[in-house]
Amino acid sequence: MIYPRLLKATGACPPEDVGGAWGYEEFLEALADPDYEQHEDMLRWSGGDFDHNDAGIDRIVKRINQLAKKWDPRPRKPKAPKGMT
Numbered sequence: 558m559i560y561p562r563l564l565k566a567t568g569a570c571p572p573e574d575v576g577g578a579w580g581y582e583e584f585l586e587a588l589a590d591p592d593y594e595q596h597e598d599m600l601r602w603s604g605g606d607f608d609h610n611d612a613g614i615d616r617i618v619k620r621i622n623q624l625a626k627k628w629d630p631r632p633r634k635p636k637a638p639k640g641m642t
Contacts, residue, residue: 561621566612566614568612569612572603583616588603
């Protein structure tokens with residue numbers, strides 16, 4: 558059986574509730590500039606370790622492998638002949 562495979566991943570997804578494309582742009586600006594007015598707030602909000610270049614490939618591959626295992630067909634048990642149960 559053929560399962561999905563990750564061929565390429567670029568960059569991290571924006572955090573949830575970041576405010577769309579414009580909010581994400583501002584979020585990245587705030588993280589990159591320690592003098593930005595909301596720099597500390599954005600660091601706290603994001604957990605302090607957000608890397609916009611990290612697509613989380615290991616996490617994605619792990620999840621795909623979990624799904625592939627779940628979707629893998631299981632061998633069927635042979636049915637007992639009639640009258641033998």
